[in-house]
Every structure is written in C-alpha cells, then in structure tokens.
Amino acid sequence: MFKKTLIAVSLAATTLASTSALALEKVDLLIKNATVLTMNEDRTVFKQGLVAVKGNKIVAVTNGKDVEDYQAKTTIDADGDIVMPGLINTHTHVSMTVFRSLADDVPDRLHRYIFPLEKKLVSRDMVRIGAQLGNVEMVKGGVTTYADMYYFEDEVAKTVDKIGMRAILGESVIKFPVADAANAEEGIQYALNFIEEYKDHPRITPAFAPHAPYTNTTEILQKITKLSLEHDVPVMIHLAESDRENEVIASAVVVNHLLLTWQTLAL
Ligand SMILES: [Zn+2]
Known part of the structure; x- marks a missing residue:
C-alpha cells in the first residue's frame, strides 16, 4: 500500500513537471520589468x-503578468527602463558626421563650404569612418532605421550590415565630378553596381539618389x-529646401513625374 502511494505521487509529479514544461514558450530573448511603450493605436x-x-x-508584447510562461535563452531585466519601437531618421548624410555643424548658419553653405571641402576630403576611408561614428x-x-544619401554607399552599407541597423541607402548622382564618379553617367553605373550587390540584403534597401533638381539635368x-522602375528600387532627392528650389521644382515636369512614382522619397 505504501509503495503504491509513493508511485502515484511520483507519477503525479512527473505529469505536473511535463505539463509545465510543455506550457513554457521557448524564446531567444526575454526583456522583462520594462516600461514598454507599445506605440499601438491606443498608445498603451x-x-x-x-x-x-x-x-x-x-x-x-505584454503587461508582464505572464513572465513565468516563457523560457528564454537570454533574459534582460530592464529594471523599469523604456523599451519602445526604434526611431526612424528619414534623412541623413551619415558620413558627413565628420563635418558636423560646419557653417550651419551661413547662407548657401553648400556651395561656399561643403562642396569645396568634399572635393578635397571625400574618400572611401572618410565615408567609412563617418558612417561608423554616425551609426x-x-x-x-x-x-534603428535611417535613409541616407551620399557617395561610396557600399562603404556605408558595410557598417549598416555589421552594426545590425536597417537603412535605405541612396548612391548620389550629380552632374559634376565627385569622389566616386567623374560624371552623372558614372554615378548611375556606380549606383547600379551597388543595387546589384545589395538588392537581396534583409536590412538594406539600395536606392538611386540624384542629389537635387539643380545638380542634375532633366535627362x-x-x-x-x-x-x-526597372530595378524596383526607391529614388531619394532633395526637394524644396529653399525658395530658389521651389521655383525650379514648380517648372520641372520631370521632377513632378518622379514624385508620382511611388518609389520617390522626397527630402
Ligand atoms: Zn540632405
């Protein structure tokens, strides 16, 4: 009799243990005790x-009352810190972090300072270092996600890939000689090579980035x-940054056409 009871208890224990093991949801990462900003419709x-x-x-994503239902490879106790969806930076020239604040308050800083400086300093190394710092x-x-346009975007892509961010990366096309292309045609070819290399990347979307209407021709x-449209990739372009640009855009049929294609990200 005594023996039978023991066996029954033992069996019951086994059943209980296996039931709770089955109920646990196995996950790779569990962040608990977090102030979770869900950013759902109700801003819960x-x-x-x-x-x-x-x-x-x-x-x-829960209120945490079910914390015991999970079995995680890694658990982080956030201790009240905020967990929220990543922010999205919709316009960057990340490698220009090295020129930070330069002539920000000077009219026409682009032509007076930035373009001449870029002519001297932009290189594959500078783009890589600036991208690393900016990322x-x-x-x-x-x-966690950003939209960038600059030169040597394949260097920026290497950093994005390594650090684990997401990005739309636009290779610049411009009508005068720049660091990675002697003219717009070379810029387009550079962009095509870049698109080919990264079109299947899970976190990187390669794109064309004609710099602006006034630095490119209609053609x-x-x-x-x-x-x-052929390669099914986005186009990023500076638009309406100044009154002068507004005038150019108002009279540019091609730009208006560009804007009508869903791929265009106007910045
Ligand atoms: Zn810009």
Missing part, C-alpha cells in the same frame, strides 16, 4: 511589461526614373 504603456523575441521576430551615435539615440532624372 505597460509599466512592468515584457517583450519576447524568437529569431528575428517579436512574438509577444553608433544613432543607435545610442534609439534610431539624368528621366534616366533614373526609368531605371528605378
């Missing part, structure tokens, strides 16, 4: 919330519009 905030991640997907600063500020913009 969980004071001691949790976020569960499996692979590269968020599988749960680290953005991550520290909560930015260049027409060609880029056509190629962007």
